[in-house]
Amino acid sequence: MLTTNELRWFYPGTIPEDIEFWFQQNCLIDQMRSPQEREDRYLYTPECDYLGIKLRQGRFEVKWRKAELGVLRFGEFVEGKAEKWGKWLCDDPTKESFQLAQISDSSSWVNVQKVRYSQPYQVLSNLSVQAVAANEHITNGCNVEITQLIIQEHTWWSLALEAFGEDACLMDNLRTTASWVFNTYQGAKLLAVNSYAYPHCLSLVCR
Template identity: 55%
Template sequence: MLITSELRWFNRGKIPPEINDWFNADVFGEHYQLPEEREDIYLYIPECDYLGIKLRQQRFSIKLRKAELDTLSLGDHIEGKVEKWVKWSCEDATAESLIPADALKASPWVSVKKVRSQRKYQVSTEASVTSVPVDKAINEGCNVEITQLDIKDNLWWSLALEAFGEDANLMYNLKTVAVWLFQTYPNFKLQLQNSYAYPKWLAFQPLNIASFFDF
């Protein structure tokens, strides 16, 4: 089980070049995960913005929103909603899909193609932020990711912060990295109305449940 405090925005279209340049800047540290392609398969749950069920290859994940927290404002261009989530995951070491293909055909599952870049930061009690490798295990920190999304040929992009650590430190870790990160952010608005998690984003999509998959 993993408990996190998260801040995320969704916007339509491709990632703007100025946002890509900002995220890739050397000032954010030497450790940077190159864009990684993946496909996540979500269970579509209409009118449900607090529960996410996802399958990626042999990993099955469930995320439940525990609380809606503060609205975080950073200057004139950035405002978002912080949420607290709990996540459970399991894997099948046999390399077989946890959900049979027949079940995917019969149920409302939707494929989301992603190209994700990620950074990871360790946070100290003195509010210092240190770049670390994405695969390094640390106790207190925050992941930052930028993702190009393709859902049934509709393009979106997402920018997110996901803080982890002791429960009492989650908001501190998130705010510390957010304040440090957005000091150099370009003149592109991240608005409160676009700040939410994947379950709510999926509910916005004009999905035809009968044709989620073309086998």
């Protein structure tokens, strides 16, 4: 099981140009890198925002919210609800299971198309932060991502931080990376009311 501490925000519409420019200029170590594109299917579980189940590129994933960690604030522009999540992954090496075609006609599964920029950061023992390549192995760190979403033909966007590593370091990894990243942020305010995970976002879009 992978355990992470996370901050996420969701907003309807397309990514504002100033926020996308800020992310590319201040967060990515390779500003010319193309975004990742993929399609995920989420099991719609209304009134159950502590559980996330999805099919992703032939893999079955389950996320369970282990704790709500309160509101964190970074400067005058950013406040968000931190949460602790556990994730279980199930792969089928035969590639015969967990195929999108098997659930294509089910209304219980929600199609989510994603175009995402993601940047991993390493958090060092002195709590300094360093951007690293996506394939570099690090023990304690945090992924920062901005994503354009199409959810059942509705356009949304998301900004997120997902801290990983030793359990005792997760909150430090999240706080330290967020402080570093948002030090240069001057876009529209990111508010706690818009801060939640994918299950709650799906309940807003699909209700």
